[in-house]
Amino acid sequence: MLKNKVSHCQMQALCLRELSRVFAVVSALLLLVCQHAWADDDWKVLGLQSINDEQSGGLFIERLYWQGDHVDQLFYRCPEQLTVYPIHSCDKAALSFEYAGQKFQVAGKTRFDWSDKHWMADVKLSDANVYFKLDSADPQVLMNLDKVNPLMLVERFVGLPEWARSIGMEFSGLVTHHLLSGQSSTQEASFSGLDFEYSTDIIVAGLGGTISAELDQSGQQMIYQITLNQGEMLFDQLYVNFVAYPVSIRGQLAGLFTDEITFSTAVNNRQSLQSAVTGVIRQDELIIRKVDIKVPDSHHFNQQILASVLRIYGFGQTEMSGGFSLSAAFDPAGVLTEWQLLLDDYYLLNDRRKLQADAMTGVVNWGAQQPVEHSQMRWQQLVLAGMPVNQSQVEFIYLADQFALNGIHEFPVFDGSIQLRDFTADGLLSDAVDLSLKATIAPISLRLITEKLGWPEMSGSISGDIPGLVKRGQVIEFLGGLNLAVFQGQMKVDNLSMERLFGVAPVIAADISFSGFDLAQLTETFGFGRITGLLSGEVNGLRITNWKTDRLDARVYTVKTKGVKQTISQRAIDNISSLGGIKGAISNTFLRFFDDFRYQKIKLSCVLHNSVCQIGGLKNQGNQFVIVEGGGIPKINIVGFVRSINWEEFIDRLLNANYGN
Amino acid sequence: MTLFSFVWISACVTINVYFPAAEVESAAKEFVGDVLKGDGSEQPAKDDQSALFDGHDIRLMAHQLNPLNWFIGQAHAQSADITLSSPAINALKEKMKSRFSLSLQGYLNQNVVGFTNDGFVEVVDASNLPLRDRQTVKAVVADENRDRTALYREVAIANDHPEWEEQIRQAFVKQWIAQANSGWMYQNQSGQWVKK
Known part of the structure; x- marks a missing residue:
């Protein structure tokens, strides 16, 4: 009907x-x-x-x-x-x-x-x-939304792509729509509870703030201004809590409803971030053209954003201040072509990794293919793996995966310097980095080094030539060797290598040999009790892990030399005896009336493995070995009977001159 | 002729350097057991009767009941010469134990993290964690894997065979998975995540 x-x-x-x-x-x-x-x-x-x-x-x-x-x-x-x-x-x-x-x-x-x-x-x-x-009478339509998900309306009327259907939010505000021009706008509308999960690594939750936007349908463009002060975001390794780190976003979209939408967006935080991104969205693919990030207050930025990312890379608890900026450019396909990092009075400290930079200022330029301008960096002080480099600067070229120092550089270290020539690194982005280096260490006073390390003060100096280095996996091996002039004798460090220098359990390994050490000076330095004579020795397979001695195969022995007296003091004998746990070996006997004794030879060896030192000396027989073979009258021999000793305890006894007092 | 044969045989001495798989596995077993016990905190009690006697305990008991082993058992037990206690390894172990108690154990129990088939840990499913924790778990996993990378190398070096690193890692792969609690996730040989 x-x-x-x-x-x-x-x-x-x-x-x-x-x-x-x-x-x-x-x-x-x-x-x-x-x-x-x-x-x-x-x-x-x-x-x-x-x-x-x-x-x-x-x-x-x-x-x-x-x-x-x-x-x-x-x-x-x-x-x-x-x-x-x-x-x-x-x-x-x-x-x-x-x-x-x-x-x-x-x-x-x-x-x-x-x-x-x-x-x-x-x-x-x-x-x-x-x-x-x-x-x-008015071609403008007013739409008032009160805690509504506008996407739900869009979905009901025209439909949404699959990924956008899960976006939840509450929007409150006035939207005006001009029926003739097709322009829509909203001013200071509020939104909250915006949830969107693209993947478990790209997700926003509870976003809230205000939005002002103008959409021009016929002009196919939109401008927007958003403040975000609620909610949080995870973008791969980057996490932002917008309550603690509110941002304002301002930008525009052009070419809407076409196959290629261009966008430019600025994201700012009042205290520590000014950034801008431009790019295009082509067939649902995001192609970035340019990124500029300026961080005027890196202390705040680090506390809120960067520290938690650095933690993932093992550089947690890094402190920083000063400013830096980073800009990057991409080709039309969105491939990175160049970037530039500017540091301005930048300070960085990571105690755990023994890294520090004071007042660092300069620029790092990188290009994928085209040669870029030279990079320059200067600093008040730099500490790398605990080694302080005084005020100086560096100039280098960084192109694709190649790094090269530009010219000869001399870095002041304490009262000496390290001169680098021809330092290049190829294949930086691959596992097989090809390094080349020629370095000379101009004499650096051991007094300053030992002071820095908190060791007993030593006189002498360190110098050397490093004609090259090789990287094998995580291990960097230095060719050539270092020479140390110390205790009036010579020390040579060969096969020096470093492993995981800025990583977990950093390792320094080397083979060391020395000769002609003035025992008097050495024993005085360590307050051991005076011994005179000349000492030679080798420390093979030395491996220092986590800044502690892990392994070594060492022997030290005196070398009888014409014109050099070989005497050992009562205190030194007491101290050597104390290695075996005997307190006051001499001072408790009548021999205490003698200050010094002559000796024929002193020898001590230690093979350290698994925290245990297999100790030895002269005439090793079974558990028995001779450390000091006396000479003259009274003749004092020190004989050891315990071949295995805990390393920590051994060092403690060797260096602790007050043992037994 | 006899003399010639003797010289010939003497000239053909072959030296077999073998990887002490059983010893390494036994050492890895102890290490993994220590780490998974955590840093002083008690392991969650198993809630079924099987916890009273697991396979290892039963084998141990049978071993001790065999009169032959009263004489020779101890000698064998001490023949393994694989060390897992250099200062570097000890430091790594302490870090791993403490991390296990503080965070990793919780993530394993929640199936957020699992043991991979190459001796590391990986985020399996963090979707139930708050966002901030999803970033934290990435840091925990990265820290643990850095320690494990260093561990496998340090164990090889502590035993004077840096070239054993790969085999040592394989021995640990077995142990991490073997000693995982039931309910934890691990990656099988074909790369799939399965619940133990």
């Missing part, structure tokens, strides 16, 4: 014209919510029917077409008596319709004045706090 009426009405153009004014209200509303152009000349109505009973009046339209789109099952009902002419007004109008398979219901006030053709509607979606205000 209904269908008959519909088809009947469909045939009657007069019927349609009479009622079309009322539909103007209804259709304008539909046009608005569906974001279509304001036009009233393309409408077609199928199955129009007037509904009137005693309490209410209304309309039913089976299908309403316009501009190639349509809605179905449209009911417009007013609980009051429906008056069409001269004025239609309804305070509690209800409208329902189906669009794209979804049912919509709105309720509110409608008014149509036949005399001046002025109409207005003030309605609310029945299942969401979305209020529409339309006025035929």
Whole structure:
């Protein structure tokens, strides 16, 4: 029966014209919510029917077409008596319709004045706090959203891509939409609870803040300004808590609704971040063109953002201050072509990794293919793996995976220097880094080094030549050797290598040999008790891990030399005896009346493995060995009977001159 | 002729340097057991009766009941000469024990982290963690893996065979998985994550 009426009405153009004014209200509303152009000349109505009973009046339209789109099952009902002419007004109008398979219901006030053709509607979606205000005199539609997910509306009307459907949020604010120009805008609207999970590594939760935006549909562009002060974000290794680190985002999108959207966005934090990113979105692919990041206060930036990322790379608890900036450029395909890092009075300290930089200022330029400007860096002081490098500067070229020092550099270290020539590194991004280096160490006073290390002060100096180095996996091996002039003798350090220098359990390994050490000076330095003579020895396979001696195969022995007296003091004998746990070996006997004794030879060896030193000396026989072979009268021999000794205890006894006192 | 044969045989001496797989595995077993005991904190009690006698305990008991072993058992037990206690290894072990108690154990129990089939740990599923913790677990995993990388190398060096590093790592792979609590995730040979 209904269908008959519909088809009947469909045939009657007069019927349609009479009622079309009322539909103007209804259709304008539909046009608005569906974001279509304001036009009233393309409408077609199928199955129009007037509904009137005693309490209410209304309309039913089976299908309403316009501009190639349509809605179905449209009911417009007013609980009051429906008056069409001269004025239609309804305070509690209800409208329902189906669009794209979804049912919509709105309720509110409608008014149509036949005399001046002025109409207005003030309605609310029945299942969401979305209020529409339309006025035929004003091509602007006001939409008030109160804690609504606007994406849910978009999804209901035009659909969303799969990934966007899971985005949750609450939006409150006024959105204006200009029906003629197609421009929409919102000012200082608030949003909260924005959740989006792209993957377990790219996720935002509970984002909130304010948004102002202007969308120009015909110009295909949008400008926006967002403040984020709620929620948190994880982007791979980067975590940001926006409550602690609020940011403002300002930017624009161009080429909207086309295959290539260009964007430029600035992200700022009032205290410590000014950044800008430009790029394009092409077929759902994000291509970055340029990135500029300026951090004027790296202390704040580090506390809030950087420290937790550095922790993943094993550089947790790094302190920093001063400023830095980083800019990067990409080619049209989004491949990084160059970057530049600028440091400005930058300070960095990582105690655990023994790294420090004071007042570092300069620029690092990197290029993927094209030669870039030389990089330069200067500093007040630099500490690398505990080694302090005084005020100086460095100039280098960094191209693709090649690094090369530019010219000869001399870095002051204590009162000497390390001169680097031809330092290059190839294949930096690969596992097989090819290093070459020529270095000379100009004499550095041992007094200063030992003072820094907290050891007993030693006189003498260290110098040497390093003609090259090789990197094998994590191990860097230095060719050549270092020469130390110490205790009036010579020491040579060969096969020096370093492993995981800035990593876990850093290792320094070397083979050491020495000769002609003045024992008097040496024993005096360590407060051991005076011994005179000349000492030679080797420490093979020395391996210092975590800045502690881990392994060695060492022997030290005196070398009888013409004109050199070989004497050992009572205190020294007591101390050597104490290595075996004997307290006051001499001082408790009548021999205490002798200050010094002559000796033939002293020898001590230690093979350290697994914290245990296999100790030995002269004439090793079973558990027995001779450390000091006396000479003259009274003849004192010191014989050891314990071949295994705990290393820590051994060193403690050897260096602790007060043992037994 | 006899003399010639003797010289010939003497000239063909072959020296076999073998990897002491059993000893290394036994040492790795002890090390892993220590780490998984944590830093003084008690291991969560097993809630089934099987905890009273696990396979190892039963084998040990049978071994001790065999009268032959009253005479020769101890001698064999002491023949292993693999050391896992250099200062570097000890320091790494202490770090790993403390990390296990403080964080790793919790992540393993929650199946956030699992043991990989190459001797390391990896984030398996962090989706139930708050965002900040997802970053923290990355740091814990990175720290643990740096320590494990250093550990395998230091064990090889402590035993005077740096070239054994790979085999030592393999011995540890077995032990991490073998001593994992039931319910923990580990990666099988084909790379799939499975629950123990």
